Amino acid sequence: MTTKTTTTTNKTYTYTYSPGSESKPTLLFLHGFPSTRQTWHFQITHFMEQGYGIIAPDLLGFGDSSKPRDLDAYRLKPMTADIVSILDQEGVGKVHAIGHDIGCSVLSRLVDYHPDRVLSASFLVVPYTPPGMEFNLEKVNELCRGVLGREKFGYISFLAAEGSEGVVERFSESLLSLFYPHDPDLWINHLGPTGSIEKWLLSDTRAPLAPYISKQEFQALNAQFTGSSLNWYKALVRNINIPDEITSQPPLKGKIDVPVLMICPEEMDFPVDGIRDVAADVMVRTCSTRGHWVQLERADEVNGFLGEFFDSL
Numbered sequence: 001m002t003t004k005t006t007t008t009t010n011k012t013y014t015y016t017y018s019p020g021s022e023s024k025p026t027l028l029f030l031h032g033f034p035s036t037r038q039t040w041h042f043q044i045t046h047f048m049e050q051g052y053g054i055i056a057p058d059l060l061g062f063g064d065s066s067k068p069r070d071l072d073a074y075r076l077k078p079m080t081a082d083i084v085s086i087l088d089q090e091g092v093g094k095v096h097a098i099g100h101d102i103g104c105s106v107l108s109r110l111v112d113y114h115p116d117r118v119l120s121a122s123f124l125v126v127p128y129t130p131p132g133m134e135f136n137l138e139k140v141n142e143l144c145r146g147v148l149g150r151e152k153f154g155y156i157s158f159l160a161a162e163g164s165e166g167v168v169e170r171f172s173e174s175l176l177s178l179f180y181p182h183d184p185d186l187w188i189n190h191l192g193p194t195g196s197i198e199k200w201l202l203s204d205t206r207a208p209l210a211p212y213i214s215k216q217e218f219q220a221l222n223a224q225f226t227g228s229s230l231n232w233y234k235a236l237v238r239n240i241n242i243p244d245e246i247t248s249q250p251p252l253k254g255k256i257d258v259p260v261l262m263i264c265p266e267e268m269d270f271p272v273d274g275i276r277d278v279a280a281d282v283m284v285r286t287c288s289t290r291g292h293w294v295q296l297e298r299a300d301e302v303n304g305f306l307g308e309f310f311d312s313l
Contacts, residue, residue, distance in 0.1 A: 008085045013057050014064035020053030025119060026092045029056040032101020033232055034179055034225060036063035042299035061229035069228050074235040076109040077244040084114050100124040102232050112252045122261040124294055127275050130254040131245035135236050154194030160237040165227025171201040172225045182208040184291040212296040261309040263302060266290045283309055
């Protein structure tokens with residue numbers, strides 16, 4: 001296993017790479033927020049030992065990759081082209097692609113813009129999002145209040161707001177402790193409701209860390225964290241990808257023609273039934289946790305689900 005760096009369209013990506021054996025395909029891992037390629041270390045080690053090839057990049061704004069402040073750099077169409085250029089650099093044709101959290105946004109557009117490079121698509125926690133769909137945070141929060149009796153995505157309004165970069169950089173340890181808490185129920189009162197994350201950060205509150213992240217891993221994550229990663233949420237709220245998606249030639253189908261695996265926690269943030277409307281071949285598996293970081297909290301279960309899925313193909 002090696003760490004590599006490549007520059008494409010004035011952006012630098014750092015990624016973990018292992019060529020694997022000739023008899024095994026390559027796995028592409030796409031991490032979420034706020035994390036890096038190291039989020040996948042349990043999966044990388046497990047599947048490397050089985051002979052699979054590995055490519056796990058730090059996405060833009062994270063880890064050792066470029067952290068552009070320009071919002072336009074976070075458009076998914078050029079970003080998926082960057083991912084394909086990494087595959088090309090390593091001589092990899094098609095991959096089993098696995099995403100978590102915002103990595104599922106990249107995975108969604110990868111199967112749309114570059115279906116010829118994907119053998120299968122595995123979505124952890126967050127399902128496929130069809131192209132050209134407007135994101136309306138107010139309506140999402142209203143829906144959650146109606147169905148669940150509480151908001152779940154109030155934090156997005158703060159992370160996508162102008163000036164939030166300085167706050168999260170000043171209180172980065174507070175933010176990261178909230179995203180990796182020992183008690184995932186902290187999210188109910190301190191992440192989901194609108195305005196709650198600001199109160200948490202400005203009081204510099206620290207939560208006990210989850211057992212799946214060591215103090216050393218936490219410190220490394222904090223050292224690499226910058227406010228530029230909030231551009232992912234700004235891009236979402238401002239719907240900057242829609243112009244690319246509705247004008248794409250050939251038109252994006254909004255359908256997944258390859259096999260799909262959906263791995264869920266016990267309590268999902270999104271309904272998963274809709275994925276059967278866009279993909280004919282779907283496997284759904286549920287982890288024994290209510291937490292968000294299933295690949296860390298239940299690594300053995302996730303590795304088993306992925307292995308079962310790959311073997312079924």
